[in-house]
Amino acid sequence: xxxxxxxxxxxxxxxxxxxxxxxxxxxxxxxxRNQNAQKSAEYLKLNPNGRxxxxxxxxxVLFETVAIxxxxxxxxxxxxxxxxxxxxxxxxFNKWMVHLTNTPQAEYRAWFYPHEHVIxxxxxxxxxxxxxxxxxxxxxxxxxxxxxxTWLLGDHFSAADLxxxxxxxxxxxxxxxxxxxxxxxxxxxxxxxxxAVQSALEAEGLKAPVF
Numbered sequence: 511x512x513x514x515x516x517x518x519x520x521x522x523x524x525x526x527x528x529x530x531x532x533x534x535x536x537x538x539x540x541x542x543r544n545q546n547a548q549k550s551a552e553y554l555k556l557n558p559n560g561r562x563x564x565x566x567x568x569x570x571v572l573f574e575t576v577a578i579x580x581x582x583x584x585x586x587x588x589x590x591x592x593x594x595x596x597x598x599x600x601x602x603f604n605k606w607m608v609h610l611t612n613t614p615q616a617e618y619r620a621w622f623y624p625h626e627h628v629i630x631x632x633x634x635x636x637x638x639x640x641x642x643x644x645x646x647x648x649x650x651x652x653x654x655x656x657x658x659x660t661w662l663l664g665d666h667f668s669a670a671d672l673x674x675x676x677x678x679x680x681x682x683x684x685x686x687x688x689x690x691x692x693x694x695x696x697x698x699x700x701x702x703x704x705x706a707v708q709s710a711l712e713a714e715g716l717k718a719p720v721f
Contacts, residue, residue, distance in 0.1 A: 512536040515556065515564040517543050518714040519679070521575040521615070522563030526714065527672045528582050530706035532589040538713065576611045579669050591669040599663060606662050606670040614648045614677050617641050621684075646686060649678075653693040660700065675701040679721040689721050 514529060516522035516538055529536050541547045541562050549560045556564045557573040564571065565578045567585075572578055583592035593599035620627050620641035624634040652674070656662060662670045678688040678698045689695045698721050701707055711720060 511568065513539055513566040515539045515541050515553070515562060515566070516714070517541050517548075517562050519716055520562045521676070523676050523679075523710065523714065524575055524669070524673050525563055525565060525578045525582060527676075527707050527710045528579060528589075528591055528669055530710045530713075531591060531672075531704070532582065532586045533706075534586065575615075576607050576673075579607065579673065583669050590667075591672075593663070593666065593668070599666070602663060603668055603670055607673065610670065610673045610677060614645060614652075617645050617648065618677070618680055621645060622680075642684060645681065645684070649681070649688045649691060649694060653691045656693045656697060658693070661697070671697060671701055672707070674698075675707070675721070682719065682721050687721075 512529065512534065514522060514525055514536060516526055517540065520543070526538070541553060541564075543562070547553060548557075548562055553564075554560055556566070556571055559573065561573070563575060563578060564573045565581070566572075567581075572581055580592070583589075584595070587594070592603050618641075620637055624637035624641065625631060627637045628634050659665075661667050662674060674694075675698050678694055681688040689698060702711075702720060
C-alpha cells in the first residue's frame, strides 16, 4: 500500500495530484506542521531532514519531492505522467523537473523563510525582496519557454505541468503573482480543470482562490 505523508498546500501536493491522476489506492497521512510534527522523532526516522513529503511503498521509504514524482511516474507508466525512458521527450521532461526543483522551488525557500538565510534578523526583509525579484525573472523565463504551447512538453500533459502549477500557486501572495503572466495563468487553468487535481485540492481543503 502506498502512503503519502503530507501537509495541505505543501510540496506534497505534487505527488498527491500525481496519485490522483494515476488512480491507485493510497493513504494520506497528515504531518501537522502547526504542531511541528515534521521535526518529531517518529517523522525524522522517515526523513532525517524533517521536510515534507515522504512516500512509503510497503517497506520502501522515499523522500525529496522530485524523487517521489519520478518514482511514481516510472512505477505507473500507464498513467502517462512522463515520457518513456531513453527518449528525447523524457530528457526534456527530466530537464523541466530538475529546473523547477533547483530554481523556483529552491528560491521559494528564501522567500518564505528568509530568516533561515541570515544571521542578523534585520537582514531578512532584504533576503525576501531579493528572492522575490529572482522569482519574477524565473517565471518570466518559464513563460517565454512555454510560449503558446498547451503543456511544457507541447501536446503531452505530464507531471511537470502539475509541478509548475504547484509553484504558480505558491506565488499567489506575491505582489506580482505568477498567475498574472498570461501563459502561466492559461496553463494553471488547464491543470486545475482536471478532475484528479480538483479531487486533490478538495481533499487538502484548499479553497479558492487556489492560485
